[in-house]
Amino acid sequence: xxxxxxxxxxxxxxxxxxxxxxxxxxxxxxxxxxxxxxxxxxxxxxxxxxxxxxxxxxxxxxxxxxxxxxxxxxxxxxxxxxxxxxxxxxxxxxxxxxxxxxxxxxxxxxxxxxxxxxxxxxxxxxxxxxxxxxxxxxxxxxxxxxxxxxxxxxxxxxxxxxxxxxxxxxxxxxxxxxxxxxxxxxxxxxxxxxxxxxxxxxxxxxxxxxx
Numbered sequence: 001x002x003x004x005x006x007x008x009x010x011x012x013x014x015x016x017x018x019x020x021x022x023x024x025x026x027x028x029x030x031x032x033x034x035x036x037x038x039x040x041x042x043x044x045x046x047x048x049x050x051x052x053x054x055x056x057x058x059x060x061x062x063x064x065x066x067x068x069x070x071x072x073x074x075x076x077x078x079x080x081x082x083x084x085x086x087x088x089x090x091x092x093x094x095x096x097x098x099x100x101x102x103x104x105x106x107x108x109x110x111x112x113x114x115x116x117x118x119x120x121x122x123x124x125x126x127x128x129x130x131x132x133x134x135x136x137x138x139x140x141x142x143x144x145x146x147x148x149x150x151x152x153x154x155x156x157x158x159x160x161x162x163x164x165x166x167x168x169x170x171x172x173x174x175x176x177x178x179x180x181x182x183x184x185x186x187x188x189x190x191x192x193x194x195x196x197x198x199x200x201x202x203x204x205x206x207x208x209x210x211x
Contacts, residue, residue: 013043013171013179017164020181027160029144038142042161045138046168049130053173060173062123071096071129073122080104088184089121091128098125111186120180123170130169131162138165 017039021027030038057065066073072095080087080101088104091097100121109117131138139157146154167181 013164013168013181014039016167016179016181017042017160020160020164021158024158024160026144026146026156027158029146030142030158034142038158038161039164041141042138042164043168045135045141046127046165046170047172049127049135049165050169050172053126053130053169060175062119062126062170062173065173066098066122066126066129069096069126069129071098071126073097074099075118076101077103089125091125091132093129093132096129096133098122098129100125108183108186112183115176115180115183116174117183119174120170120176120183123173124166124180127166127169128162131165138162 014036018035021030021035021039027035053065054060057068059065063073074097076099078101080103086104087101088108089098089100092099100118102118105118105121109115137157139159139162141161142158143155144158146156148154164181167179170176170180171178
């Protein structure tokens with residue numbers, strides 16, 4: 001893929017984020033009139049974290065930053081398939097580990113040869129580590145009501161906002177000229193009949209997964 005390829009260039013972070021919220025079972029609970037502000041806040045949080053991270057660690061290399069932060073990076077040769085799903089990368093907090101599935105990364109890299117795809121996904125998962133350990137959770141930028149029962153109300157943050165911020169973090173850390181969210185779509189396109197899924201909303205594990 002050339003840097004000017006419109007499959008990447010036309011997708012701004014804001015447009016990608018709005019589409020993600022609209023298609024997310026929790027994100028779509030944000031009132032439509034409030035979604036743009038939520039996306040912009042998530043994008044700003046990701047960029048701000050990237051600038052702080054570069055200044056604190058004196059490097060933009062996400063692998064070096066992960067090492068300094070005590071996060072292991074594993075370049076996994078395991079098959080990325082998990083049932084009907086195909087994993088790209090994932091973060092687990094205990095012990096703090098980023099696992100990158102090289103088979104998936106190579107598939108994306110073949111379609112986006114000008115981009116540092118492995119580093120993008122390490123940076124993406126590194127943000128989830130920071131979000132879980134050092135930042136106000138970006139998912140709490142918007143709180144939505146899941147259910148009501150009499151006087152009780154169940155509310156939740158929106159995990160999709162963390163995904164938007166993580167891509168913005170990767171863009172800011174690596175000085176990418178484009179928002180890297182559309183790479184998820186390239187991963188989906190490389191898998192017959194595949195569709196992208198965000199790995200759920202658990203704080204215990206954050207994954208880039210296609211299904």
